[in-house]
Amino acid sequence: MTMNRQETEQLIQEVLEVYPEATGKQRAKHLMANDPTLEKSNKCIVANKKALPGVMTARGCAYAGAKGVVWGPVKDVVNISHGPVGCGQFSRAGRRNYITGHSGVNVFGDMNFTSDFQEKDVVFGGDKKLAKLISEIDTLFPLAKGVTVQSECPIGLIGDDIEAVAKKSAREIGKAVVPVRCEGFRGVSQSLGHHVANDSLRDWVLHNRDEDNSFESTPYDVAITGDYNIGGDAWSSRVLMEEIGLRVIAQWSGDGSIPEMESTRHAKLNLLHCYRSMNYISRHLEEKYGIPYMEYNFFGPTKIAESLRKIASFFDDTIKENAERVIARHQPVMDAIIAKYRPRLEGKRVMLFVGGLRPRHVIGAYEDLGMEIIGAGYEFAHNDDYDRTFKEVQDGALIYDDATSFELESFVERLKPDLIGSGIKEKYVFHKMGIPFRQMHSWDYSGPYHGYDGFAIFARDMDMTINNPCWKNLQAPWKRGGTEALESAAA
Amino acid sequence: MPNVMLRNNAAGQLVLYITKKDHEETVVALEHSGPGAWGGEMQLSDGSRFYLEPLEQTPKLPLTVRVKRL
Numbered sequence: 001m002t003m004n005r006q007e008t009e010q011l012i013q014e015v016l017e018v019y020p021e022a023t024g025k026q027r028a029k030h031l032m033a034n035d036p037t038l039e040k041s042n043k044c045i046v047a048n049k050k051a052l053p054g055v056m057t058a059r060g061c062a063y064a065g066a067k068g069v070v071w072g073p074v075k076d077v078v079n080i081s082h083g084p085v086g087c088g089q090f091s092r093a094g095r096r097n098y099i100t101g102h103s104g105v106n107v108f109g110d111m112n113f114t115s116d117f118q119e120k121d122v123v124f125g126g127d128k129k130l131a132k133l134i135s136e137i138d139t140l141f142p143l144a145k146g147v148t149v150q151s152e153c154p155i156g157l158i159g160d161d162i163e164a165v166a167k168k169s170a171r172e173i174g175k176a177v178v179p180v181r182c183e184g185f186r187g188v189s190q191s192l193g194h195h196v197a198n199d200s201l202r203d204w205v206l207h208n209r210d211e212d213n214s215f216e217s218t219p220y221d222v223a224i225t226g227d228y229n230i231g232g233d234a235w236s237s238r239v240l241m242e243e244i245g246l247r248v249i250a251q252w253s254g255d256g257s258i259p260e261m262e263s264t265r266h267a268k269l270n271l272l273h274c275y276r277s278m279n280y281i282s283r284h285l286e287e288k289y290g291i292p293y294m295e296y297n298f299f300g301p302t303k304i305a306e307s308l309r310k311i312a313s314f315f316d317d318t319i320k321e322n323a324e325r326v327i328a329r330h331q332p333v334m335d336a337i338i339a340k341y342r343p344r345l346e347g348k349r350v351m352l353f354v355g356g357l358r359p360r361h362v363i364g365a366y367e368d369l370g371m372e373i374i375g376a377g378y379e380f381a382h383n384d385d386y387d388r389t390f391k392e393v394q395d396g397a398l399i400y401d402d403a404t405s406f407e408l409e410s411f412v413e414r415l416k417p418d419l420i421g422s423g424i425k426e427k428y429v430f431h432k433m434g435i436p437f438r439q440m441h442s443w444d445y446s447g448p449y450h451g452y453d454g455f456a457i458f459a460r461d462m463d464m465t466i467n468n469p470c471w472k473n474l475q476a477p478w479k480r481g482g483t484e485a486l487e488s489a490a491a
Numbered sequence: 492m493p494n495v496m497l498r499n500n501a502a503g504q505l506v507l508y509i510t511k512k513d514h515e516e517t518v519v520a521l522e523h524s525g526p527g528a529w530g531g532e533m534q535l536s537d538g539s540r541f542y543l544e545p546l547e548q549t550p551k552l553p554l555t556v557r558v559k560r561l
């Protein structure tokens with residue numbers, strides 16, 4: 001059942017009735033029925049506001065945004081989770097950012113480094129410990145290209161001066177030491193962590209090689225930003241850029257490295273996948289080095305072709321021709337995939353609730369498979385993300401910002417989607433409700449989903465989830481009644 | 492006095508981006524658009540207004556500047 005705008009509005013009202021009046025009023029501002037003609041979202045939806053006390057939100061903290069998302073995938077730095085041990089240990093390797101290299105030798109992405117704060121560090125301050133830790137890291141891991149200090153909550157509370165330690169240690173070890181002020185209590189969600197991390201890259205890393213002109217650039221150099229190589233996403237994107245004749249000189253930050261970031265200024269175009277988490281540094285690159293940025297979308301053949309053409313339009317005719325050739329080369333394979341899976345997925349209805357980009361980016365891929373998005377929402381998007389979302393979602397679809405677990409469950413109960421794409425916190429709840437579910441943050445231990453190669457996996461995964469026989473067996477055979485029960489009893 | 496970034500979007504319109512708020516809005520009217528002076532009062536598409544101390548020349552965009560909220 002597809003709902004029109006009025007029905008959706010009514011559903012929202014009914015779900016909100018449970019709340020106390022003040023809470024209901026606040027939450028009402030975060031929910032709406034989509035109107036694709038809208039250009040600006042600030043009149044109709046409130047985003048990036050603090051979650052209300054007492055509701056269950058799916059959001060994370062600024063540390064999660066800075067260490068987990070932006071800095072975590074940089075392979076050749078040691079990210080110190082500065083503070084108690086838990087924040088780093090429980091988030092270690094959870095995002096499945098793939099990297100190449102030898103762990104513990106020249107790449108460190110899957111290890112957990114922490115200053116392991118104890119009571120005495122909180123009382124007397126942890127600066128000395130941090131300085132010692134950094135020189136120890138330099139001894140133990142000489143191939144690390146830099147160290148970052150990702151502060152956890154206590155650091156901000158006790159007022160440690162990590163910037164001073166960073167400056168001093170950087171001189172001592174002769175490498176970049178980056179203080180990242182991403183204490184978890186800052187801001188309303190992990191989104192501020194992205195911003196803080198972007199600013200730390202801008203202030204402590206980006207310009208380090210501005211005097212060094214030994215890098216030989218070509219007119220076809222590009223940088224990929226906002227791709228975290230989840231399950232290999234950046235690699236399946238990178239091959240396409242290379243296939244059309246471009247040279248990828250930096251990956252931010254999936255499978256990326258400090259030297260790549262430092263030489264990004266030689267790029268001619270900055271390709272921005274995740275706008276939410278890396279628009280800050282992209283804007284800076286444009287202002288300081290004159291590198292224009294372009295948002296692209298590598299989910300599903302329709303959007304990939306569109307994006308490849310758009311990317312090629314920044315370059316000369318050879319690249320444009322290459323783009324057409326590459327699209328034509330992959331099209332038959334894509335057609336075969338669609339021919340195989342579309343009949344099994346046609347008309348299935350999907351609800352999405354993911355971070356700050358994917359609910360709008362993956363829609364094209366679902367539509368290529370004949371599926372329909374009936375609800376989309378973000379955990380931590382800002383209004384500029386909603387501006388970009390309305391056009392992508394169908395009229396009357398449900399839009400929810402920072403949905404509480406109660407709202408999401410009620411919407412699902414009423415809308416009965418065939419598939420939900422959301423995070424690990426939601427996954428098992430919906431499994432128990434008997435609804436097919438894909439974890440769309442880290443691709444449910446699968447991936448990559450970007451690029452043509454990724455779409456093949458995406459289509460298979462969606463089919464595997466929705467048409468899994470297990471959903472029919474959620475009810476015990478003897479409770480089903482009818483002839484079916486007798487048959488299975490006889491079998 | 493917020494810090495804002497002025498840039499041209501893909502459609503060639505002048506856009507004002509308030510860094511702190513992650514808020515992007517197109518500029519619908521600009522008092523001085525050169526030559527000789529660039530800036531002054533700016534009217535945004537959401538109705539808000541800002542004032543930029545006029546620059547002597549048309550600047551190279553994007554550019555981060557301090558503006559006054561009117």
Ligand code: SF4
Pocket residue numbers: 061062063064087151152153154183184185
């Ligand atoms: S909120 Fe604070 S204590 Fe919790 S994970 Fe984030 S940084 Fe650590």
